[in-house]
Amino acid sequence: MRTRLxxxxxxxxxxxxxAVWTVLGPPDRPAGSRLPLHDLTASVR
Known part of the structure; x- marks a missing residue:
């Protein structure tokens, strides 16, 4: 019973x-919100 559950x-x-992966698509940045900020500061320098 427990195995079936x-x-x-x-x-x-x-x-x-x-289903969620199909609807939303794969995550673009799995590292989190710090990655775009890092890219932005790197492109400014």
Whole structure:
């Protein structure tokens, strides 16, 4: 019973992740919001 619950949860999470990935697309900057600021300061110098 517990194994089926864990398997069902993992399967549902994977399907939800694929659906969100399909709708939103892959993240452009996984490093966070500090990366654009760093690029901006590097391009100014």
């Amino acid at each position: 864990v398997a069902w949860t993992l399967l549902t999470s994977a399907l939800l992740a694929v």
